[in-house]
Amino acid sequence: MRAALVQIEVRPDEPADARRKRVADLVRAHDGADLVVLPELWPVGAFAFDAFAEHAEPLDGPTAAAMSSAASDAGVWLHAGSVVERGPDGTLHNTSLLFAPDGRLHRTYRKIHRFGFDKGEAALMARGDEIVTAPLDGLGVTVGLATCYDLRFPEQFRLLVDAGAEFLVVPAGWPAARRAHWSLLARARAVESQAYVLACGTAGTHAGIEQAGHSVVVDPWGEVVAEAGPGEETLLVDLDPGLVAGTRADFPALRDRVLGLPLPR
Ligand SMILES: O=C(O)CCC(=O)C(=O)O
Numbered sequence: 056m057r058a059a060l061v062q063i064e065v066r067p068d069e070p071a072d073a074r075r076k077r078v079a080d081l082v083r084a085h086d087g088a089d090l091v092v093l094p095e096l097w098p099v100g101a102f103a104f105d106a107f108a109e110h111a112e113p114l115d116g117p118t119a120a121a122m123s124s125a126a127s128d129a130g131v132w133l134h135a136g137s138v139v140e141r142g143p144d145g146t147l148h149n150t151s152l153l154f155a156p157d158g159r160l161h162r163t164y165r166k167i168h169r170f171g172f173d174k175g176e177a178a179l180m181a182r183g184d185e186i187v188t189a190p191l192d193g194l195g196v197t198v199g200l201a202t203c204y205d206l207r208f209p210e211q212f213r214l215l216v217d218a219g220a221e222f223l224v225v226p227a228g229w230p231a232a233r234r235a236h237w238s239l240l241a242r243a244r245a246v247e248s249q250a251y252v253l254a255c256g257t258a259g260t261h262a263g264i265e266q267a268g269h270s271v272v273v274d275p276w277g278e279v280v281a282e283a284g285p286g287e288e289t290l291l292v293d294l295d296p297g298l299v300a301g302t303r304a305d306f307p308a309l310r311d312r313v314l315g316l317p318l319p320r
Contacts, residue, residue: 057088057292094227
């Protein structure tokens with residue numbers, strides 16, 4: 056299975072429509088891949104809080120339309136990163152969009168752990184409340200969806216594994232200031248989940264926040280398959296879905312979990 060992680064820069068001087076077109080062309084250029092992954096909130100910028108409301112869109116908005124058409128033109132599964140979704144009741148969510156190779160919107164995931172400690176995203180957006188996995192028909196794998204700050208919460212990944220996830224796809228807009236955490240947590244989630252982690256971040260600087268870049272693919276044994284640098288770059292990787300079941304069978308740590316222990320009194 057071939058995956059492409061497209062680490063793009065959210066340039067402040069690039070209008071969102073131009074970026075949508077540029078990213079759609081990048082997706083089309085990867086028509087040899089099975090799965091293409093984009094970063095978090097790339098149409099607006101994960102830290103461009105002042106622009107969230109203006110760029111909010113429904114699930115059939117301009118980003119979804121552009122990405123649906125790019126997925127079907129390329130014939131790929133497309134995790135199109137996330138958008139600022141304006142829900143039917145007007146609330147904003149950080150919502151990931153997963154398209155099938157025919158352009159159909161296959162799954163959405165609303166970010167559960169909002170970043171900002173009562174400010175920024177945490178103040179502007181509503182929390183998602185659903186663990187989301189998706190079988191990728193034809194590829195024989197199930198992906199589990201999480202976004203950026205979610206990477207810090209192992210309990211979410213345990214639930215994803217329990218729901219059958221074998222590939223954990225994490226779009227992000229992770230700051231360079233905490234790049235060490237990003238790399239460490241991506242590997243930790245892969246080791247503890249005995250799953251592939253495909254973590255796709257952004258490059259450059261937007262809203263004054265330098266981005267970490269360093270998108271990374273980690274295998275179920277915790278080995279880094281490929282890692283990007285800080286700039287715009289696409290990681291192209293060939294992955295073996297059988298390695299997930301193989302690792303879980305050969306080193307059955309997940310089987311040895313002890314659940315439901317009482318807390319100390
Ligand atoms: O957890 C972090 O350090 C970064 C998280 C973040 O930037 C986000 O979720 O948007």
